[in-house]
Amino acid sequence: MRVFCASLATETNSFSPLRTDFTDFEQSFYAAPGEHPETPTLCSAVFPALRKRVQSEGIELIEGTATWAEPGGLVSRSTWERLRNEVLDQLRAALPVDAAIFGLHGAMIADGCVDCEGELLEQARRIAGPNCKIGVSFDPHSHFSTKRAENADVITVFKEFPHTDFVEAGEACVDLTLRAARRQLRPDIQVFDVQMIDVLPTSRQPMRGFVDKIKQLEQSGQVLSVSAIHGFMAGDSPDLGAKIIVITDNEPAKGARIAQELGSELYSFRGRAAPEFLLPQDALARADQALEGPVVIADVWDNPGGGVAGDSTILLQYAMDMQLTGAALGTIWDPMAVRLCFAAGEGASLNLRFGGKTCAHAGQPIDARVTVTRLVRNAVQSFGASVVPLGDSAAIRIGDLDIVLNSNRSQAFSPDLFTNLGIDIRQKRILIVKSTNHFHGAFAPVASDILYAAVDGPYPNDPRKTVYSRLQRQVWPIVENPHSKEAI
Numbered sequence: 395m396r397v398f399c400a401s402l403a404t405e406t407n408s409f410s411p412l413r414t415d416f417t418d419f420e421q422s423f424y425a426a427p428g429e430h431p432e433t434p435t436l437c438s439a440v441f442p443a444l445r446k447r448v449q450s451e452g453i454e455l456i457e458g459t460a461t462w463a464e465p466g467g468l469v470s471r472s473t474w475e476r477l478r479n480e481v482l483d484q485l486r487a488a489l490p491v492d493a494a495i496f497g498l499h500g501a502m503i504a505d506g507c508v509d510c511e512g513e514l515l516e517q518a519r520r521i522a523g524p525n526c527k528i529g530v531s532f533d534p535h536s537h538f539s540t541k542r543a544e545n546a547d548v549i550t551v552f553k554e555f556p557h558t559d560f561v562e563a564g565e566a567c568v569d570l571t572l573r574a575a576r577r578q579l580r581p582d583i584q585v586f587d588v589q590m591i592d593v594l595p596t597s598r599q600p601m602r603g604f605v606d607k608i609k610q611l612e613q614s615g616q617v618l619s620v621s622a623i624h625g626f627m628a629g630d631s632p633d634l635g636a637k638i639i640v641i642t643d644n645e646p647a648k649g650a651r652i653a654q655e656l657g658s659e660l661y662s663f664r665g666r667a668a669p670e671f672l673l674p675q676d677a678l679a680r681a682d683q684a685l686e687g688p689v690v691i692a693d694v695w696d697n698p699g700g701g702v703a704g705d706s707t708i709l710l711q712y713a714m715d716m717q718l719t720g721a722a723l724g725t726i727w728d729p730m731a732v733r734l735c736f737a738a739g740e741g742a743s744l745n746l747r748f749g750g751k752t753c754a755h756a757g758q759p760i761d762a763r764v765t766v767t768r769l770v771r772n773a774v775q776s777f778g779a780s781v782v783p784l785g786d787s788a789a790i791r792i793g794d795l796d797i798v799l800n801s802n803r804s805q806a807f808s809p810d811l812f813t814n815l816g817i818d819i820r821q822k823r824i825l826i827v828k829s830t831n832h833f834h835g836a837f838a839p840v841a842s843d844i845l846y847a848a849v850d851g852p853y854p855n856d857p858r859k860t861v862y863s864r865l866q867r868q869v870w871p872i873v874e875n876p877h878s879k880e881a882i
Contacts, residue, residue: 395576397491400458401461402481402498404501410853411852422464423438442564474510497564529548529568556833556834582644591869594622675716689842695850704805705752707759713795746790764791786801798812
């Protein structure tokens, strides 16, 4: 059996002041054919999953490009066309293939292409032909179009948020696609449009129970796969919003019924799935009063994983004004400040301006006398089995505040974000991280409490106020009851 695989992924914030080009893919992750590491990235878990099965199942694996750019703004037309053509040319050269498996994100928008993943799958289908089985793995914070459903045979989506199961989703995609290619099953895809956009963390109820339920449906054999698309509210897509995807072994009526039942249940969670979002000063005050630490505070809207710069200084300025002690913040993206710290050297004290560079809504730059406590070339942090690059990074200290500055934009995933820069989190009362929920899995075991601070900035966090130019469907909370006859 001949199998082709490739991965092309990023998440586009249509409202971000940033722009995404080929340099962003190179800086985050780019592996030419045959050069994918043994460890997966968030969207390329299909590579190691397929490699595991080559010897035991007699698969001839043809690897294409695998690349990922940290979420950002609109992808340039030239970058999208270059990477799309690169992957499609590799598929064309690999023909004939029995299966083509793609690791995608699902929320890429480029200049001139609103549905990048749908276009890629549509062209892949034309090239590979109707008998080739096409499998794809998506991130739940994506936009699911009809074009994708029509051109894929198997679709799996990470179930967890934080995405601790991206490896399992890749393995499930590989398994079902290979079984379909061997004609051991006939996958049928049914989709229900929930018509809702919300924050749906699975680290808490009610989403925790919902995910456990859909896992049980798979384990019981009632369905081959169930996936929940959460949607990505910062993407101006006509397919914005939550959807349920159910795959059965050629039982379309059953799949449609289960998708509708699950979709109705998911819709019932609207407005009560997200954690409590605190004002920044309230979150800091509550953390400061805690009897034990460290208390983790998430700066949820200045999250580079949502396509913004991650250089907001607002929460840091509050912490400085309150003269908090025993606190650390990671990270603030500022390559220029990092260069200045490297030039000064470890142990140096200097007047440094950092942060607040990319837009008018992320606070003013901080001007302070800092001490450089640690410098690391090509620093990294971990996210499960994945290694996430931070680029050249510097740890600086202002009074009793430790701050990590990085050159490669990245949200916070793991405490080693701090420890790799010489910051002992056991000695900290407060840890401030820039992430919506991906930090939760690794930080929860070491945190005495976790708080979520909502700091308004460049991320469009209220769909009722966001001006979407492409959304034509009725979606909650923009419409109070999108499923009513009046709304339809």
